[in-house]
Amino acid sequence: MADYYERLGVPRSATPDEIKKAYRQLALQHHPDRNPDSAEAEARFKEVTEAYETLRDDEKRSLYDRFGEQGVKGRGGAGRGGFDFSDAIEIFMRDFGGGGGFSGLEDLFGMGGARTRRGAQSRKGQSTRMRLPLTLREVATGVKKALRVALLEPCEACDGTGAEAGTEPVPCPTCGGAGEERHVQNSVFGQFVSVQPCRTCGGEGRVVESPCQKCRGDGRVRVEREIEVEVPPGVTSENFLTLRGQGSAGPRGGPRGDVVVLLDVEEDPRFTRQGADLVSQLPITFGQAALGDEVDVPTVDGTARVTIPAGVQSGEVLRLKGLGLPELNGRVRGDQLVRVQVWTPQDLSDEQEEALRALRSIESIAPDRIRTGRRNGFWSKVKEAFTGG
Numbered sequence: 001m002a003d004y005y006e007r008l009g010v011p012r013s014a015t016p017d018e019i020k021k022a023y024r025q026l027a028l029q030h031h032p033d034r035n036p037d038s039a040e041a042e043a044r045f046k047e048v049t050e051a052y053e054t055l056r057d058d059e060k061r062s063l064y065d066r067f068g069e070q071g072v073k074g075r076g077g078a079g080r081g082g083f084d085f086s087d088a089i090e091i092f093m094r095d096f097g098g099g100g101g102f103s104g105l106e107d108l109f110g111m112g113g114a115r116t117r118r119g120a121q122s123r124k125g126q127s128t129r130m131r132l133p134l135t136l137r138e139v140a141t142g143v144k145k146a147l148r149v150a151l152l153e154p155c156e157a158c159d160g161t162g163a164e165a166g167t168e169p170v171p172c173p174t175c176g177g178a179g180e181e182r183h184v185q186n187s188v189f190g191q192f193v194s195v196q197p198c199r200t201c202g203g204e205g206r207v208v209e210s211p212c213q214k215c216r217g218d219g220r221v222r223v224e225r226e227i228e229v230e231v232p233p234g235v236t237s238e239n240f241l242t243l244r245g246q247g248s249a250g251p252r253g254g255p256r257g258d259v260v261v262l263l264d265v266e267e268d269p270r271f272t273r274q275g276a277d278l279v280s281q282l283p284i285t286f287g288q289a290a291l292g293d294e295v296d297v298p299t300v301d302g303t304a305r306v307t308i309p310a311g312v313q314s315g316e317v318l319r320l321k322g323l324g325l326p327e328l329n330g331r332v333r334g335d336q337l338v339r340v341q342v343w344t345p346q347d348l349s350d351e352q353e354e355a356l357r358a359l360r361s362i363e364s365i366a367p368d369r370i371r372t373g374r375r376n377g378f379w380s381k382v383k384e385a386f387t388g389g
């Protein structure tokens with residue numbers, strides 16, 4: 001038997017705050033975004049979320065403390081189908097959404113209410129999860145993409161009812177159409193009534209006597225559908241999009257689940273992302289550093305012409321204003337920070353060696369310390385930005 005306190009690694013006397021903290025840490029550790037394609041991490045994520053969802057609620061927690069898992073099953077959240085991945089993701093987003101997802105948080109609150117409603121109801125379709133790879137350039141501009149997704153759609157032959165043409169679903173004989181079963185249990189603590197979705201009809205309140213031949217009574221058939229996803233600019237791999245009500249239909253006319261799109265921003269070897277800023281390296285020769293130059297540097301959108309000021313030092317940073325990434329849901333666009341690296345040649349031609357020997361005989365001695373960011377306002381700003389000042 002699973003112990004919810006053990007799953008979260010907290011004592012039975014843990015405060016709500018301790019429970020929340022322990023859950024957050026475990027959920028982040030096992031979050032599917034950080035453990036792609038790991039069934040084990042997904043299972044752990046579900047387990048800790050299920051435990052958290054019970055222990056965070058005073059009423060459910062006291063039922064759990066007295067009656068164990070049986071005391072909380074069927075009381076909202078964990079329905080007949082159990083606790084699935086999308087439930088877990090939604091709970092995580094609801095309580096910690098600020099750092100992860102960014103859409104439809106209010107909807108999630110509303111939906112929690114709808115799901116705990118008592119009585120007969122159609123079951124909701126499963127949520128579908130998929131990954132969407134994005135390039136850095138797509139992150140910069142935002143992008144609309146068409147995704148092919150395998151879903152369950154209402155069966156046309158029976159109009160989604162699951163009943164053979166000419167017949168109709170009938171009220172469930174077990175629960176009389178109420179959709180739930182009540183069991184009275186006597187314990188040393190007194191009487192305890194548990195309410196569970198009806199096992200015959202799964203809580204729907206109706207059953208199909210002559211199943212539709214095409215969908216075998218499920219009311220749904222498998223189809224591949226194309227859905228359009230609009231990714232706003234500035235996202236990271238920590239974000240996901242929830243396309244509410246665009247997932248699989250529920251059985252026999254149940255509402256649709258969601259499509260959860262996990263964003264996967266591909267690494268771009270040319271850039272390191274620092275918030276909305278992009279950092280790139282610019283190797284230059286000693287001649288370019290000493291005399292200055294104009295060069296093209298790659299940007300996320302293409303290239304930009306950059307002036308290398310004469311006397312630039314290795315490690316100095318040239319700031320290309322507004323050529324970074326947009327902030328998510330913000331109006332500001334970050335900068336590209338071009339870090340200059342002076343390249344020392346290792347294989348010299350005779351001619352180069354001769355010129356460099358001549359230079360060495362007349363060049364100034366290097367100072368004890370190289371001072372950068374001394375030039376003017378522009379340079380001091382660059383220095384501030386790079387040292388995080």
Ligand SMILES: [Zn+2]
Nearest residue numbers: 155158212215
């Ligand atoms: Zn059918």
Ligand SMILES: [Zn+2]
Nearest residue numbers: 172175198201
């Ligand atoms: Zn029933």
